[in-house]
Amino acid sequence: MNNELAERLIKISIDNPLLPETFIPWEETLGLNDVYLPPYLVSLYDTPFFETLTPIQKTELAKRETCQVMYAYAWSETLFCQFITRRLLTIDPAGWEHKFLLRELIEECRHQEMFTRAIEKLNVKAITPGFWHRFFGNFTVKLMPHDAVFMSCLAVELMAEIYAAHYRKADNVYIVLKKVSQLHHIEEARHILFTEELLKDYTMKAGFIKRTWYSTLVMLNIYFMRTMYVKKEIFSAIGISDPKVYKMAQKNFKKNFGIHCLGKSVEFVQGFNGFNFITRPMWRLFLNANV
Numbered sequence: 001m002n003n004e005l006a007e008r009l010i011k012i013s014i015d016n017p018l019l020p021e022t023f024i025p026w027e028e029t030l031g032l033n034d035v036y037l038p039p040y041l042v043s044l045y046d047t048p049f050f051e052t053l054t055p056i057q058k059t060e061l062a063k064r065e066t067c068q069v070m071y072a073y074a075w076s077e078t079l080f081c082q083f084i085t086r087r088l089l090t091i092d093p094a095g096w097e098h099k100f101l102l103r104e105l106i107e108e109c110r111h112q113e114m115f116t117r118a119i120e121k122l123n124v125k126a127i128t129p130g131f132w133h134r135f136f137g138n139f140t141v142k143l144m145p146h147d148a149v150f151m152s153c154l155a156v157e158l159m160a161e162i163y164a165a166h167y168r169k170a171d172n173v174y175i176v177l178k179k180v181s182q183l184h185h186i187e188e189a190r191h192i193l194f195t196e197e198l199l200k201d202y203t204m205k206a207g208f209i210k211r212t213w214y215s216t217l218v219m220l221n222i223y224f225m226r227t228m229y230v231k232k233e234i235f236s237a238i239g240i241s242d243p244k245v246y247k248m249a250q251k252n253f254k255k256n257f258g259i260h261c262l263g264k265s266v267e268f269v270q271g272f273n274g275f276n277f278i279t280r281p282m283w284r285l286f287l288n289a290n291v
């Protein structure tokens with residue numbers, strides 16, 4: 001990684017800060033034809049059960065699942081900030097990595113506040129992570145080596161980026177969520193560039209075991225994030241108590257997620273030759289990935 005790229009990215013961040021306070025039209029309400037989530041990202045979309053829902057139930061489901069998306073990113077960025085502070089204590093304070101990570105920390109803090117504010121706008125309560133999510137999240141950022149944490153963070157950033165692209169692409173997504181996605185896309189693109197460069201040394205030199213480990217880490221992080229979205233509690237909150245519907249939603253979302261949300265992550269893993277006879281079946285089984 002050369003410091004020229006880091007300095008360039010830091011300069012952009014300083015010269016063109018994107019402040020959620022002014023960038024997002026917080027006062028705007030949902031337009032008549034607006035949606036909270038592109039329909040194909042709603043867990044039940046395209047199942048026979050979806051058409052039996054009332055319009056209010058459909059809107060509520062999308063709103064609550066969008067809330068989970070916002071919450072999942074805010075929470076994973078909080079975890080990553082914990083790792084950044086741990087890392088900052090161990091590196092040269094005059095070096096480019098230190099300077100870049102401080103900028104990233106500033107931006108990630110703003111993002112978390114922005115996601116939280118978006119959740120407030122939705123006026124629903126996020127379902128917080130359960131024991132295993134909390135356990136693995138904390139274990140990763142507190143105890144894993146830094147290449148593994150950077151790899152995990154990149155996996156989540158790539159996914160956030162894909163989601164943001166879907167929000168931006170759809171014409172009628174609620175303007176507040178669209179602008180949240182736009183801001184996040186611009187700043188995460190810089191983080192991804194930095195992290196990919198930083199990891200290049202590791203991935204270039206990596207042998208079979210390391211490549212398998214990195215690929216597994218990316219896969220687990222995506223799985224970890226995906227399982228934050230479709231929640232049983234959401235279905236009871238909108239008046240659907242049949243457990244079969246929740247199971248159907250999980251299965252359907254896994255399929256749609258595999259189709260619409262894995263592109264960049266798969267490309268990244270292919271870039272370091274991370275698919276082999278061990279990782280390929282795992283990606284297929286857990287993520288329904290076409291690899």
Ligand SMILES: [Fe+2]
Pocket residue numbers: 077107108111184188
């Ligand atoms: Fe972020």
Ligand SMILES: [Fe+2]
Pocket residue numbers: 108157187188191
């Ligand atoms: Fe980031």
